[in-house]
Amino acid sequence: MSTTVSPIALPAAAAAVTPGYWSQVLRRLLRDPVSVLCLVVLAAIVCGAVFAPWLAPGDPTVGSVIKRLKPVGTPGHLLGTDELGRDMLTRLLYGGRVSLLMGTVPVALALLIGGALGMVAGFAGGRVNAVIMRATDVLFAFPSVLLAVAIAGALGAGVGNTLLALTIVLIPPILRVAESATTQVRALDFIEAARATGADDFTILRVHVFSNVIGPVFVYATSLLSVAIIMAAGLSFIGLGAKPPTPEWGLMLNTLRNALYSQPLLAALPGVLIFAVSLCFNLLADGLRSAMEVR
Template identity: 60%
Template sequence: MSDVATTKADIAIVGRRPPSRSFWNNVGRRIVRDRVTMICAAIILAIVLAALFAPYVAPADPYRTSMARRLLPVGAPGHLLGTDELGRDILSRLIYGARLSLVMGMAPVVIATLVGGLLGVVAGYAGGFKNMVIMRVIDIFYAFPSVLLAVAIAGVLGAGVGNTIFSLVLVFVPSLARVAESITIQIRNQDYVEAALATGASDWSVVRHHIIPNVTGPIISYASSLISVSIVLASGLSFLGLGITPPEPEWGLMLNALRQAIYVAPMNAVIPGLMIFVTSMCFNLMSEGLRAAMDVKQ
């Protein structure tokens, strides 16, 4: 899983007491001053709002076909972004498709963050045999590239939203668990944690007051960078026929359907891929802005 490998920047916030409220306030102020991050956030917000209010924003029914209007060019009357191979309005399908694309981009990351974070904290804090068992199982997943692992799991389980999300969760859990475990080990060896244990504090109290607050920041920073990867992987599975099934509108599925018309209507075929690129890039830049804002050295 080299393409979702962790870096030192993902575990920068360690070795001190839990971040205070003023720390998070400073992070918020740095993010607001970052123009690139705010522009990307505005684009993502616009996409999310369009997806939420799709019935009111979409100019046409995304499922309505018309063979007489198939592959109309971009800018055709009544079809701003043209039509697809079945005469369906591309703009409407992009807007409705944002729902599934965003869900399959964010849901696997959220679930994997909770599962991987829990496994990493338990392994890092418990140490010994428990750490060995958990992390050796996690290491098994590192033997496979993330794309190959996602395709293999989705191929076994079959197409569908639930199976796609499950396959992506299994792809992201190992890297998130590794980040959480690395940070937890560093915090576990700090003097203030040892002092808390020496005074009779329970393991749960130490984890709740010292481990989790310190782990949360770096985990969120790293997990946010996986959203763009998740969107691309989910679209890739749909492109291969292992994700969303027709006639549901989804960007990867639209890209697969329109690829056959690339020589007839090249602009129509490019648009879904452009949406995948812009959305994943915005999430990636937002993640980088969040990481920079949380970097104490800066």
């Protein structure tokens, strides 16, 4: 090797032999029919929610007293109307906005906060670990639903407060998964090898720990999406989440409760959507888990 490092011409990046890890995972995921089906269903529901103003036939908050509780298939109201005469299709499309938001945002926030804290706790070990993990244990000691109800109840109803309550509830489980994954990775030789090159803790955390911890944590977070959707709907159902007249699936399930005997199909529609979304997220998490087992 020469003393002065002369920049030699490289074979024009023809070195790309294998695709990156995540593109391999994606390719494997797309080979699994169940995962693809889930992705299609979720994409349809998300698109419906995002483009609700253009797709929906009516106004989600304006109803008509004379057209109350029309059954599914009524001309002009494909999925019928609710107890205030509002178009169900419109409300289900708009409802997806709040419901999906209340399911995904807390998980994303918890992934960010819990993932980071868990990685720090697992990597630092010792006292830092003890402080973070014991604080987590306190939160973890309460049943998650009760904790969410308590926080949302204390803060008062409303979408923002529900997001906050759910985020707090979801942080501990994600933190624990991130911590245990990091603890495992930390013991591996390549961390020591990275240390031996002179890298500081932050660089090791960013390059070596993150790339190995994100996988399992992300899969776990995906499986939590279904829990979050159900919890958000549950909070709205008992009046601690979204407030009327905001369209939200859980809230709709509550207000249509009285019509359960007269229009059972109509009353079940929000529940079907909650179920479908939750199931899809769960199956997707499973698919992702097996797709990540490269080798």
